[in-house]
Amino acid sequence: MTREVWPAIERDYLACLHGAGYIGGPPVASFEQAWAAYCGTSHAVGVANGTDALELTLIALGIGPGDEVVVPTNTFIATAAAVVRAGATPRFADVSDDTLLMTPGTLSEALTPRTRAVVIVHLYGQLPEMAGLLAVAAQAGILVIEDAAQAHGAEWHGRRAGGFGDAACFSFYPGKNLGAFGDAGAVVTSRPELADRVRALANHGRASGAAHYEHDYLGTNSRLDALQAIALSGKLARLDAWTQRRIELAARYRHRLSDQAGVQVPGVSPSGRHVYHLFTVRVAARDRVRAGLARRGVETGIHYPVPCHRQPPLRRFADRPLPVAEQAAGELLSLPMFPHLTEAQVDVVCEALGDALAELAADSELADAQ
Numbered sequence: 477m478t479r480e481v482w483p484a485i486e487r488d489y490l491a492c493l494h495g496a497g498y499i500g501g502p503p504v505a506s507f508e509q510a511w512a513a514y515c516g517t518s519h520a521v522g523v524a525n526g527t528d529a530l531e532l533t534l535i536a537l538g539i540g541p542g543d544e545v546v547v548p549t550n551t552f553i554a555t556a557a558a559v560v561r562a563g564a565t566p567r568f569a570d571v572s573d574d575t576l577l578m579t580p581g582t583l584s585e586a587l588t589p590r591t592r593a594v595v596i597v598h599l600y601g602q603l604p605e606m607a608g609l610l611a612v613a614a615q616a617g618i619l620v621i622e623d624a625a626q627a628h629g630a631e632w633h634g635r636r637a638g639g640f641g642d643a644a645c646f647s648f649y650p651g652k653n654l655g656a657f658g659d660a661g662a663v664v665t666s667r668p669e670l671a672d673r674v675r676a677l678a679n680h681g682r683a684s685g686a687a688h689y690e691h692d693y694l695g696t697n698s699r700l701d702a703l704q705a706i707a708l709s710g711k712l713a714r715l716d717a718w719t720q721r722r723i724e725l726a727a728r729y730r731h732r733l734s735d736q737a738g739v740q741v742p743g744v745s746p747s748g749r750h751v752y753h754l755f756t757v758r759v760a761a762r763d764r765v766r767a768g769l770a771r772r773g774v775e776t777g778i779h780y781p782v783p784c785h786r787q788p789p790l791r792r793f794a795d796r797p798l799p800v801a802e803q804a805a806g807e808l809l810s811l812p813m814f815p816h817l818t819e820a821q822v823d824v825v826c827e828a829l830g831d832a833l834a835e836l837a838a839d840s841e842l843a844d845a846q
């Protein structure tokens with residue numbers, strides 16, 4: 477990816493390096509404008525990473541001690557950690573057995589009179605059933621934040637991730653669909669006062685137009701670096717092509733795995749555009765299958781092996797069993813997925829998966845016979 481994008485950014489990158497305008501400035505403003513336009517929002521605020529994007533959004537929305545925020549338990553820990561770091565209480569929601577995403581039903585079950593907001597996570601690159609979720613949130617009178625860290629350019633009924641909630645949070649961690657040359661993130665919103673507040677909080681509490689040592693809020697330092705903004709602008713021009721490639725590779729995986737016994741491929745909504753940050757399947761005896769794949773030279777990941785409500789620092793917020801996510805956590809397996817993967821490599825992965833499963837089946841037949 478870097479090789480592909482470098483010729484387009486080399487001049488600006490070196491000019492920034494030699495000009496020493498590292499913090500803020502035109503490269504950041506220009507990426508923010510392009511990213512907001514891409515997401516269909518009026519504002520984007522660059523921040524240091526996706527975790528800060530979530531925490532600063534919650535704080536900017538006035539969420540804090542005494543407030544509850546619903547988050548799906550099947551997500552990266554940062555979604556829930558941001559709620560705790562903002563001083564609020566996460567309420568964990570279970571997920572759909574089919575898509576592994578939060579549903580209107582699981583959101584409803586997690587609501588209490590203290591719920592102030594929900595963080596809807598577009599996990600793996602897919603938006604959940606947004607109409608139902610937004611209707612439940614509207615009915616409950618709560619704020620909606622999208623965690624779109626894995627969903628750059630994903631759509632639901634033709635609308636892009638980032639344009640549904642009061643605000644949406646993106647990570648540009650290098651491995652994301654749009655990744656920087658290090659940590660980076662952004663908050664997008666069409667509420668101008670919210671954008672101003674996030675920007676101020678991320679810049680030591682300096683309100684727009686304030687002098688350098690004039691601080692209206694107690695903020696932090698979470699700014700997007702100019703060099704990262706230049707890399708992101710260059711990569712943004714390639715994002716749709718790279719996404720298209722992910723979609724093609726996913727279609728090949730689906731086709732190849734459709735008659736593979738023992739592999740469950742999560743459901744995809746026909747109303748959406750899944751951008752396949754990850755291609756995650758479910759298999760029984762996951763750890764043994766994974767070891768079989770590793771022996772055949774195929775590296776895999778697990779997203780995520782422990783649901784958030786079972787993580788040690790978050791267990792105190794677990795108030796009930798969340799059976800779908802708990803069951804799935806032992807079965808999830810992410811197969812290789814990145815735009816530069818080839819069709820032939822997808823075939824190798826699928827054959828290795830079939831072989832690993834056959835080996836396991838033969839082992840258990842042998843054990844039964846003994």
Ligand SMILES: Cc1ncc(COP(=O)(O)O)c(C=O)c1O
Pocket residue numbers: 525526527528551552554555597599623625626646647648649659660661
């Ligand atoms: C769903 C989700 N939320 C939040 C984050 C946090 O983003 P970052 O790593 O940029 O802090 C990530 C990425 O790691 C993520 O996948």
